[in-house]
Amino acid sequence: MQIPPIKHALGLCALCAALLMAGCNTQPPMEGPPPADRSFQAFWSKRVTGYITAADGTELRYSVLLPKGAGKFPVLIRYSGYDSGSIGGSAYLADNETFSVAMDKDLVERGYAVMGVQARGTGCSQGTFDFLGPQYGTDGRSAVEFAAQQSWSNGSVGMFGWSWAGMSQLMTATERPKGLKAIAPGMILGDPRSDSWAPGGVPNQEFTTTWHWFVDMRWDAVKASAETEKDKRCLAQVEANKAKVVSSSLMYNLIRHPLRDEWTKQREPRNRANEVQVPVLSMQSWQDEAVLAREGYYQERLDPKLLWMVQSSGGHNLYESEHFRKEKLYPFLDHFVKGEQNGFESTKRLEIWQETVADVREGRHQPNETANPGWTIERDHYPLAVKPVSFALSEDGELIEGGQGSGKPDAYLYPIPGPDVNTYLKDNAWGWQHPLWKQGSLAYTSAPFERDFLSYGTASADIWLSTFLAPDTDVQVTITEVRPDDKEVFVQRGWLRMSNRKLDESKSTELRPWLVDEPDAIQPMLPNVPALGRVEIPPFSHPFRKGSKLRIWIDAPSRTGGYGFAYYSLQSRNSVYHDAQHPSRLVLGELTGVTAPQALPACDTLLKQPCRHNPLSAFSRPL
Incomplete structure (x- = not known):
């Protein structure tokens, strides 16, 4: 049934006037993440920093926190373009850090060497910023193989983390680097255009703008640590990266590529997920405010024999949950990276958290750290019918x-x-x-x-x-x-x-x-x-x-x-x-x-x- 055009026209006139009277959805500008409410003392025996030479000669900054004790250690890598290459610096100890210092502390105390790697064109790393570009995976391969060969490493390498540090895992694992034993990605973009940049074809321009603002803040944290350490090379590189990132930023590229094209398709980590050959622990949040729960459905392309999965209501940083870490993440890494016979391989493949709540709702980390399911569903396979x-x-x-x-x-x-x-x-x-x-x-x-x-x-x-x-x-x-x-x-x-x-x-x-x-x-x-x-x-x-x-x-x-x-x-x-x-x-x-x-x-x-x-x-x- 069609409505008479005159009624449509009158309705549109009313809309025009009403929109003018109502004004815009004006809200105050964001002021950044909540301030740090904790700080840390050094919890490692030794910190090692330096640069990894990628396949094309680009040098990528890294920082490693070694556990106490003698010998060689299994290595866990967190690889992103935020501030991962500066873990252990003064900003990090002040909890001016993208991810979770508390989680790193747990892992170091469990006997892992925790290694942060900085993506090319970000922080103190050389190169040109290219979010999820083809070199992101090959650079990750270089990092894993470098870590496996160091004097402090026993040659067994895993990867962990969420968001950008989750995407890096999937892209690295498809390159099948020597020494990589397992990955634990959470909350990723598997198909960035449909997951984030334009879900359903509707441009989501606000997120990419605020995200670059956040990235710039994280490089300020890199700069703060470098100033404390009087690291002139790092300081010069941060300034150089800040100056040139605009021409390769997502804001710039998504205006140039408003529809799905070859540039977009090159940045879809899900496309090669079937090439992953190591065990995967995936975490997914239904109401994720940063990447949605869609994730390009990359899990469906993995070998189901290699997949364990946790799904939950909640948001982007739920990976910090102590319940998840102690019940899933740490046992998974201990089994596949450290080699402990803890029976993890026999656990249920899928755990669905229902009606997730937090014991503490205030603070920067506490709502996620104290998050736990109201009740759970477990199944021995994924996907479910x-x-x-x-x-x-x-x-x-x-x-x-x-x-x-x-x-x-x-x-x-x-x-x-x-x-x-x-x-x-x-x-x-x-x-x-x-x-x-x-x-x-x-x-x-x-x-x-x-x-x-x-x-x-x-x-x-x-x-x-x-x-x-x-x-x-x-x-x-x-x-x-x-x-x-x-x-x-x-x-x-x-x-x-x-x-x-x-x-x-x-x-x-x-x-x-x-x-x-x-x-x-x-x-x-x-x-x-x-x-x-x-x-x-x-x-x-x-x-x-x-x-x-x-x-x-x-x-x-x-x-x-x-x-x-x-x-x-x-x-x-x-x-x-x-x-x-x-x-x-x-x-x-x-x-x-x-x-x-x-x-x-x-x-x-x-x-x-x-x-x-x-x-x-x-x-x-x-x-």
Whole structure:
């Protein structure tokens, strides 16, 4: 059904005026990470620093912290472009460090030589910055083989860490360096464009800008340590790298490469994951504010006989969790790198943390260090088979399990962004909500579940949508739980630029749309003509208990974690269809055979799953 053009035009005029009156989503600038609330004394017997010569002659800075005692030691490498090549310096001891000094301390005290390696073109390393470029893996190979041959090394090398230090592991392992025994990557970009740079084709320019600001801060920490040590070579290299990084930065390159092309494809660590030949311990956070939980699905390309995996609700730095470190990470490294016969090889291959909480919610490290699962699911293989369950969008905002939608299209004004969630300014919380949210969003809510429903894995929001005179539009779909106590809990969120909607049918499934995402696949929207856009919802696991409701929101992209979108700006009145000819639906994967604890967790206790009063309640409070 088409809505008369005059009504569309009047709606757009109202939108123009309303947007002018409401103003922009103005928020104060970020002030950096929380200040350090701890410091350290040297916990190593000796620190060794120097430079590794890469295959092309580029020299990469490294720093090694040796444990107490005589002899040779197994080596663990953390390799990134932040400040890894300066571990042990004055900034590091003041906890002015990207990763976890406490974790390094644990590992040194367990008898490992902990080695930090600085990526080319960063910190005090020579070369040109090229994030995830082809040389990142070959440089990692040079670092591993160098470490294996040193006088303080017993030749057994592992890698650990998350984020940039996780991506480096996957890229290094595909080069199969001599001496590498195991890797433990967490929270990585496996397919950077779809994971971060433009999920669903919607440009995420805010993250790359703030990320480079953060990188610059980390090089300031490198500089601080070098000043203490009067290391003139390092100081000169840091200044040189700062001066030239702009021309090779992600900000610069993503403007030059707005669509998936050969440059983008060269920077997809997942593409060679099948070449990894060492054991892998992967950690993944569902509500990861920096890389999403998608990770390019690289784990599915690994040899399942080599894979152990931990998945959890929570955020990007959950790798710091003492529960994870003591129960999984340290035993994994002790077995495969140190050679201890501790039985790790017989442990369950997949551990899913449900409803993860933290004993301490304040501080820079404590919310992650004290994080632990409310309850867990263990399985002996990955991936898991789930049952697809369809929920049809219908009139009156209904979401009907196993049913069919009906009624006339629902319209909303575009672009009015949805509510912020888990931003760096207001973490673990619902954030700013546009004053015109009622006109700029649609919500569809199920009846209360008559059983416990455990959703697991990816999901697909299949939305039939039309625009009014706009050749494109960006869609955000947010999944929430509406609890019996009338509280709404954030679960997960996905995005799609409608012109990017063409699917690779050979890879798409009912639960996971796979976009072609190539320039030749672009399909503009036609005025008032509905088109099917399948919105990929990144992986998650969440129990909807008996009595709770499932809800989806449809609106324009908004800040989510560190992601801030340059959404398509042409104003429109979008319509969502849900009749027999246009069956819009949400498809979730149900993991059966699982019994969830009966009691609901207290509101706002779940990491990265904030709770708010139900805004559609008859007794709703102002947002």
